[in-house]
Amino acid sequence: MKLVFGVLLVALLAQDTSWSEREWTKARTHSPLPAARANPTNRFADDERAARLGQRLFFDARLSANGAVSCSTCHAPDLGFSDGKSLSTGIGRTGRHSPSLWNVAQQRWFFWDGRADSLWAQAVQPLENPAEMGFDRVALAKLLVSDTKLSSEYEALFGKLPDTSKWPEHARPAATDDPQGAAWLAMGEDDRHAATLVAANFGKALEAYERTLVRTNSPFDRFVAGDADALSESARRGWQLFAGRGNCRSCHSGPNFSDGEFHNIGIPPLGGGKSEDPARYRGVELVLADPLNALGPFSDDRKGDAALALQTLERLPQSFGEYRTPSLRNVALSAPYMHQGQLRTLTEVVHFYSTLEGATQVGHHQEQVLKPLELSPQEALDLIAFLESLTGEPPVKERLAPLPD
Ligand code: HEC
Ligand code: HEC
Structure with missing residues (x-):
């Protein structure tokens, strides 16, 4: 018996060349990546037919x-489901950087400011944002009605499309001095509800597709699972820094390397100067007012966790200027970085955390956890090697391109 334990211990120690037991324990809180939790506010969230329709629409x-603009314009599969730009451009230029959609269903709040509480509610916003797709829910319904493939796939899932023949060409909720906003108000309440239902279902199909955009089993995951060759020495030291002196886990925690919460790390705006962006402070107000949120009439679960999260959500002054902690899985695939793509490479990101050079002070709410790490050149390389080891394996190729007709 003693001998068995002895052999086991030696085997463990052999695997455990450089990480302490504490470091291993911490590593296991990040890996493996579990499946995204269910989203009962969308009863089609895990429906394969909905995912296929969502893929078409994407x-x-x-x-x-x-x-000329689709979701994939700013979330391109071969650019880490981002767009390689600092500020995304569709019909116009947006004010923010496009986040990667890899493993996006792991998040709890969506957008940098968390102004959407589900992927389906999120998807309606770029559709109608004049700087993004500049489309509208009425034109969406009309397009679905006119396309036999889309309408049959839609109706098989969500039921009959509305009769849109008497609707204006374009209309959406907007200010009344906007022609589309005026056209929207001129529609009857039932028609407005019918058009919004189509938009919500559009979002539900897109969510089903986005939930399949999972990339896992990275070198880091394989190492934690016992493959001693999966990580370079440098990446192993990088993990030690990440989990130790770097204190990165205080925000980039859990299997998705994000606490799902909002922080201000003092990245100055792209144009320089002081940021005026209320970020999460405004995001809370917007998500609570969103008719497509978990508490609203289009939600399939108005009493569950997501609804509860909204009921207990508070708008706190210290959330001014805070952005959601991004996941670090697959981070090497989607440069540039931060909410406006202010930093071009992981080298620049690590340099920022090392020096806090250029960081803006945000009054007395400045995150206390951040101190310049003053990394040596080798330590910086190690941290980058670790971040690069978080790139997982992609799903089947067919998921990552338009479906054949
Ligand atoms: C013009 C570029 C553009 C287009 C087109 C676009 N997006 Fe985005 N997307 C962005 C930007 C920029 C953000 C971040 C905006 C913000 O946080 O304020 C974003 C955020 C997101 C998020 C939130 C991700 C997260 O981690 O919180 C999701 C999901 C998403 N987009 C999906 C879509 C879908 C689905 C479509 C098509 C219906 C779409 N996007 C169309 C640029 C675009
Ligand atoms: C106080 C919480 C906090 C700590 C500690 C922290 N981060 Fe971050 N990290 C964030 C937030 C929030 C952002 C997004 C900030 C923004 O866009 O303004 C971010 C962004 C990033 C990004 C860019 C990701 C992307 O997709 O744009 C990387 C890479 C990163 N952090 C790595 C690290 C590393 C490495 C450490 C440790 C040295 C660390 N972070 C420590 C909260 C934190």
Whole structure:
């Protein structure tokens, strides 16, 4: 018996060349990546037919004011489901950087400011944002009605599409001095509800697709699972820094390397100066007012966890200027970084945490956890090697391109 334990211990120690037991324990809180939790506010969230419809819609540029912008314009599969730009450009230029959609269903709040509480509610916003797709829910319903493939797939899931023949060409909730906003108000309440239901279902199909965008089993995951060759020496030291002196886990925690919460790390705005962006402070107000949130009439679960999260959500002054902690899984695939793509490479990100150079002070709410780490050149390389070891394996290729007709 003693001998068995002895052999086991030696085997463990052999695997455990450089990480302490504490470091291993911490590592196991990040790996493996579990499946995203269910989302009962969308009863089609894990429906394969909905995912296929969502995939069609994701790549469909007809859903835009100029027929040239689709979700994939700013979330391109071969650019880490981002766009390689600092500020994303569709019909116009947006004020923020496009986040990667890899493993996006792991998050609890969506957008940098968390102004959406589900992926389905999120998807309606770029559709109608004049700087993104510049489309609208009425034109969406009309397009679905006119396309036999889309309408049959839609109706098989969500039931009959509305009769849109008497609707204006374009209309959406907007200010009344906007022609689309005026056209929207002129529609009857039932028609407005019917058009919004189509938009919500559009979002539910997109969520089903986005939930399949999972990339896991990274070198880091394989190492934690016992493959001693999966990580370089440098990446192993990088993990020690990440989990130790770097204190990165205080925000980039859990299997998704994000606490799902909001922080201000003092990254100055792209144009320089002091940021005026209320970020999470405004995000809380917007998500609570969103008719497509978990408490609203289009939610399939108005009493569950997501609804409860909204009921207990508070708008706190210290959330001014806070952005959601991004996941670090697959981070090497989607440069540039931060909410406006202010930093071009992981080298620049690590340099920022090392020096806090250029960091803006945000009054007395400045995050106390951040101190310049003053990394040596080797330590910086180690941290980058670790971040690069978080790139997982992609799903089947067919998921990452427009479906054949
Ligand atoms: C013009 C570029 C553009 C287009 C087109 C676009 N997006 Fe985005 N997307 C962005 C930007 C920029 C953000 C971040 C905006 C913010 O946080 O304020 C974003 C955020 C998101 C998020 C939140 C991710 C997270 O981690 O919180 C999701 C999900 C998403 N987009 C999905 C979509 C879908 C689905 C479509 C198509 C219906 C779409 N996007 C179309 C640029 C775009
Ligand atoms: C106080 C919480 C906090 C700590 C500690 C922290 N981060 Fe972050 N991290 C964030 C937030 C919030 C952002 C997004 C900030 C923004 O866009 O303004 C971010 C962004 C990043 C990004 C860019 C990701 C992307 O997709 O744009 C990387 C990489 C990163 N952090 C790595 C690290 C590393 C490495 C450490 C430790 C040295 C660390 N972080 C420590 C909260 C934190």
